[in-house]
Amino acid sequence: MNIQLNLYQAPWHHVSHRDALAYARASFARGDRIERVFFFMDAVYVGLITQSPASDEIDLRQAWLDFAAESGCELLLCIAASANRGLLNDTEAQRYQSSVSTVTEPFQLVGLGQWALGYGEADKVVSFR
DSSP, rough: EEEEEEEOOOOTTOHHHHHHHHHHHHHHTTEEEEEEEEEOOOGGGGTTTOOOOTTOOOOHHHHHHHHHHHHEEEEEEEHHHHHHHHHOOOOHHHHTOOOOOOTTTEEEEEOHHHHHHHHHHHHHEEEEE
């Protein structure tokens, strides 16, 4: 089964990221393919490279990076939500004349077309709010 995950909450604000990771890992372990994880609204903060979680907290950014490396899924950040929150890759930093890039690969800044694509390509779309 081909699955797209959609997340909407900030990583430090809600358990949705932990739930989504657990779901993704369990699905992958049983042979499903997590095609992409789309982060929208405040969920885009998971891609921020300057995060520094406390030592007793889960580093959700690193957890998503590890899962993507293991599973081959895409980690997609909504470009509009990201720009509104100061999350810029090199291309967007130049576009906005910013000297700071705050997002690196494998996180990708993409439009809502990528989000909508999942509804046509995936066998299942699971949202975590």
